[in-house]
Amino acid sequence: MKMLLDGQWVDRDKKIDVTDPFDNSLIDTVPAASSDDVETALSAAVKGFEITKRMTVYERAQILFKTAAIISDNLEEFATVIAQEGSKTITEARKEASRCVNTITASAEEAKRILGETIPFDSFPGGEKRRGYYYRFPIGVILAITPFNDPLNLVAHKLGPAIAAGNSVILKPATVTPLSAIKLVEAMVQAGLPPQAIQVITGYGHEIGDALVSDERVRMISFTGGVEAGKHIAKIAGIKKIGMELGSNSPVIVWKDADIDPAVESCVSGAFWAAGQNCIGVQRLLVHREIYDEFKKKFVAATKKYKIGDKLKDDTNMGPMITEAEAIRVEKWVEEAKHKGAKVLTGGKRQGALYEPTVLENVPKDITIHCEEVFGPTVNLYSIDDLDEAIEEANSLPYGLLTAIFTSNVDVAFKASYELDCGGVMINDSTDYRLDSMPFGGVKYSGLGREGLKFSLQEMTEPKVVCFYLPQI
Numbered sequence: 001m002k003m004l005l006d007g008q009w010v011d012r013d014k015k016i017d018v019t020d021p022f023d024n025s026l027i028d029t030v031p032a033a034s035s036d037d038v039e040t041a042l043s044a045a046v047k048g049f050e051i052t053k054r055m056t057v058y059e060r061a062q063i064l065f066k067t068a069a070i071i072s073d074n075l076e077e078f079a080t081v082i083a084q085e086g087s088k089t090i091t092e093a094r095k096e097a098s099r100c101v102n103t104i105t106a107s108a109e110e111a112k113r114i115l116g117e118t119i120p121f122d123s124f125p126g127g128e129k130r131r132g133y134y135y136r137f138p139i140g141v142i143l144a145i146t147p148f149n150d151p152l153n154l155v156a157h158k159l160g161p162a163i164a165a166g167n168s169v170i171l172k173p174a175t176v177t178p179l180s181a182i183k184l185v186e187a188m189v190q191a192g193l194p195p196q197a198i199q200v201i202t203g204y205g206h207e208i209g210d211a212l213v214s215d216e217r218v219r220m221i222s223f224t225g226g227v228e229a230g231k232h233i234a235k236i237a238g239i240k241k242i243g244m245e246l247g248s249n250s251p252v253i254v255w256k257d258a259d260i261d262p263a264v265e266s267c268v269s270g271a272f273w274a275a276g277q278n279c280i281g282v283q284r285l286l287v288h289r290e291i292y293d294e295f296k297k298k299f300v301a302a303t304k305k306y307k308i309g310d311k312l313k314d315d316t317n318m319g320p321m322i323t324e325a326e327a328i329r330v331e332k333w334v335e336e337a338k339h340k341g342a343k344v345l346t347g348g349k350r351q352g353a354l355y356e357p358t359v360l361e362n363v364p365k366d367i368t369i370h371c372e373e374v375f376g377p378t379v380n381l382y383s384i385d386d387l388d389e390a391i392e393e394a395n396s397l398p399y400g401l402l403t404a405i406f407t408s409n410v411d412v413a414f415k416a417s418y419e420l421d422c423g424g425v426m427i428n429d430s431t432d433y434r435l436d437s438m439p440f441g442g443v444k445y446s447g448l449g450r451e452g453l454k455f456s457l458q459e460m461t462e463p464k465v466v467c468f469y470l471p472q473i
Contacts, residue, residue, distance in 0.1 A: 001182045003031050004189075004200040006044035012037070016202065018179055020084050021320045021353045022311055027084050030178050033203030038211045041170050041199040045141040046217055048168035048196040053138050057111055059192075060164055064108035066191035071184070072101045078152060078183060080312070085177045086151050087275045087319050089311045100153045100184070103436045106453045107160030114165065114457055121467060132467035138166035139241065139462050140219035143212055145205075145233075147224045148322050149277045149375075151177035155184055157436070158222045161456035163193065167220075170199045172212060176322055178202045205229075213237055220460060224279075227373075227445050243449035243459050245441055247279045247373045248401035250431035251394035253416065254295060255387070256288035258406035262428070264298045266406075267379075270430030272306060272357045275321050276377035280402045280431045283374055285381050286390045292383045299359065299381070300345045306357045320353035321376060327355045330376035333369040340364045347378070371397060387412060395421045401442035402431040423450075 002009040012031035019026055031037075052060075071078055075097050082093035116135035121127035144158035155173060162169045173181035185200050201208065213221060213233050220241035223233055230246040252270070254263050270282035287295045311319035321327040331350045337360055338344060347358030358378040363370050370380060384390040394403055400422035407413055407428070417425045423442040426433050434440055441450040449459050 001028055001030050001179060003033060003037070003202050004182075004185060004195060004198065005037060005040045006047075006199070007195040016175060016178075016204070018085055018176070021087060021322055021324075028179055030182070030202040033201045033208050035208070035211060037201055037203070038208050041201045042141070042212070042215050042217050044196060045168045045170050045199050048194070048198070049138070049140050051194050052163070052168050052197045053166050055166060057114070060166060061108040061111040063188065063192045064104050064111065064160060064164060067184075067188045067193075068101045068104040068108065070187040070190055071097065071104065075101070078180065081179050081183060082152055083311045083319075085179050086148055087277055087311075087322050089313075089316045089319050091314060091316075092274055093311075096150060096153050099436060100156045103153055103156040103453070104160050106437050107156075107164045110161070110453045110457055111164035113454070114461060116463065119465065119467070129470050129473055130467055131470060131473075132465060134463045134465045136165075136461040137464050139460060140167060141170060141217055142167045142220045142222060142460060143170045143172070143218045145172045145209070145221065145223045145225065146174055146181060148174035148177040149274055149279070151180040152184060153436070154224055155181045157451050157453075157456065159184065159188070159198070161453055161460055162222075163188070163197070164453075165457050165460045167460055168197050168199075170201060170212065170218070172201055172203075172205070172209070175202070175204055210236060216240075222451075222456075222459075230447070241459065243451065243456075244447040245279065245401075245451060246445055246447045247375070248399040248431075248442060248446050249283050249371070249373050249397050250280055250401060251284040251286055251403050252282050252430055253384070253387075253390045253394060253403075253405040253407075254285060254287040254291070255405060255407035255409070255412055256290045257408045257412075258288075258291065259408065259428075260291060260295055260298060263406040264295065264302055266430040268299060268302045268306075270432030271379040272303070272318050272377045273432055275318055275355070277322060277326075277375050278432060279373075280434060281375075282379055282404075282430050282432060284370075284394070285379060286384045286393055287381060289383045289385050292381075296345070296361070296381055303346050303357045303359055308354055308356065318357060318377065321355055322353070324353040326376065327353045330355050330374060330378060333374060333376075334358060334360070334378060337363055337367055337369045340367050342367075342369075345381070373399065387415065391416060391419050398445045399442065400444045401446040402426060402434075404429060404431045422446075
C-alpha cells in the first residue's frame with residue numbers, strides 16, 4: 001500500500017513489512033517515510049485546510065455518510081484486514097468494522113450540530129447597544145497518531161470529527177497496523193473527500209514523530225498510546241491543543257450482592273478481548289470476600305474454555321499479541337509476580353506471540369503487573385471486605401480511564417459512581433464497554449481531554465465571538 005501525500009498516492013524505495021503476528025507471514029508493505037515526506041505532509045496539510053475550511057457542512061456530512069456506506073458494503077473485507085494485521089479474531093474484527101461504520105455515521109450527524117449561541121451583551125451596563133453571538137470554527141491542521149489495538153475504529157474516532165469540523169488531517173497510523181487506516185482513507189477519498197484534505201504518512205515514530213509533533217503548523221495533536229510517549233509529546237509539542245488517551249489499569253469491583261454469572265461472563269470478555277491489548281480491559285478484579293471463592297471458581301472455569309490460535313477461524317476466542325516481544329514482556333511480568341508470591345490460577349504459558357489467558361491471585365502491590373498497565377491477557381483477583389476499601393484500592397494507581405462495579409444495590413452504585421476517580425463508571429458491566437458517541441477519556445495519567453464524536457468536535461473547533469455595536473437601537 002502507498003502513502004497519501006499532497007493529493008497523490010506515493011511509494012518509496014524503503015519499505016516497512018506488515019506481517020501477521022500469528023505466523024509472521026507477510027501481508028503487505030508500506031513506505032517508510034523520510035524527513036522530506038514530513039515536510040511534504042505539513043506543507044500539503046496547510047494547503048488542504050484552505051480547501052476544507054471552505055467546504056459546507058452539507059458537503060462534509062455527505063462525504064462521511066458515503067464513507068460509512070462504503071465500509072458497510074465491504075465490511076468483511078475491512079474485518080479481514082483488521083484480523084490479519086493485528087491481534088483481533090475475525091469475530092472481534094467484524095465488531096470493530098461495524099463500530100467504525102457507526103463512528104463515521106455519527107460524525108456526519110454531528111457535523112450538522114456544531115452550534116453557537118447568542119450572547120446577551122446587554123446583561124452588563126455599557127452593552128445596551130450591542131448584539132452578537134459566537135460560532136465554532138475549525139482550528140487547522142490536526143495530527144492524528146493512532147495505536148495498533150483498534151486499527152480502524154480509533155482512526156475513525158480522529159478522522160471523522162476532524163473532517164466533520166472542517167479541519168485538514170495528517171494521519172500517522174501505528175507502524176505495525178497501517179493497512180486498516182489506509183483503507184479507511186481510501187474509502188473517504190472514494191466518497192468525495194478532496195485528497196489534499198488528508199495526508200497519510202507511514203513510517204517509524206522515532207524517525208518522523210518528533211518533526212510532526214513539534215511543528216508549529218500543526219494546531220492540534222490527537223494521540224492514543226502509552227504514557228511515556230504521551231509525556232514526550234507534551235514536552236516537545238509547543239503551543240497547540242493536545243488530546244491524549246494514554247491507557248489505564250482498569251479496576252472492577254464485584255460487590256457481595258452482585259449477580260455472579262453475568263459478572264463473570266462480562267469480566268472474562270473484558271479481560272481477554274483482543275488478547276488483553278485494550279486500554280479499558282479489565283486488569284484488577286476487586287471481589288467481596290463473601291463471594292470471592294465462588295466468583296474465582298467460575299471465572300477460572302470460563303477462562304479455561306477460551307480457545308486461542310488462528311484469528312481467522314470463527315471458533316477462535318483469542319489471537320496472539322501484536323508481537324512476540326510483547327508476549328515475552330507479559331511473560332516476564334507474570335514470572336516476576338510468581339517469584340514474589342503470586343499464584344497462577346490458570347494460563348501463564350507462551351508460544352511465540354500467543355500468551356494464554358492468565359488469572360493471578362495473591363499479587364503483591366509493589367510489582368509491575370499490579371502497578372502498570374499490562375496490555376496483555378492477564379487479570380489479577382483481589383479479595384475485599386469494605387466498599388470504602390474497594391474504592392480506595394481502585395483509586396490507588398495513577399490511572400483513571402474507566403472503572404466498573406457489579407451490584408444490585410442502587411445506593412452502592414451511586415456511591416461508587418461519585419467516589420471513583422476516573423472518566424467513566426460502568427454499572428453491572430465490565431470496564432470494556434464504550435459507546436462511540438459517549439465522552440471518552442480519563443484523569444491522571446490516563447489522558448487529556450475527551451473523545452466521542454460530539455466531544456471531539458468541541459476539541460477540534462474554537463469559538464469565535466461576533467459583536468455588533470448598533471448605535472441606533
